[in-house]
Amino acid sequence: xxxxxxxxxxxxxxxxxxxxxxxxxxxxxxxxxxxxxxxxxxxxxxxxxxxxxxxxxxxxxxxxxxxxxxxxxxxxxx
Numbered sequence: 151x152x153x154x155x156x157x158x159x160x161x162x163x164x165x166x167x168x169x170x171x172x173x174x175x176x177x178x179x180x181x182x183x184x185x186x187x188x189x190x191x192x193x194x195x196x197x198x199x200x201x202x203x204x205x206x207x208x209x210x211x212x213x214x215x216x217x218x219x220x221x222x223x224x225x226x227x228x
Contacts, residue, residue, distance in 0.1 A: 151191070153184065153185065154187070155182065155185055155187040156182060156184055156185040158182055158184035158185065160182065160184050161182050161183065162180065162183060163178050163180055164178075164179045164180060164188070165178065165179045174192040174194055175193055175194060175196075176192070176193040177190060177191070177193075178191045178192075178193070
């Protein structure tokens with residue numbers, strides 16, 4: 151995580167709390183080791199979905215562009 155004050159990636163989680171109220175499931179307090187800035191981040195509850203509902207962006211592109219992903223080799227004309 152990047153510090154919002156100085157931009158350093160040298161940050162640590164100080165505390166983690168699970169909440170039972172509100173839209174967030176987990177609230178973390180973070181501290182930047184470089185500038186000692188402290189801030190909170192919140193994580194929303196995940197929604198369970200089935201594999202039928204999942205769509206992976208880019209799979210169609212991989213199949214069209216690269217033969218290692220299942221397409222037969224194309225004969226090149228010289």
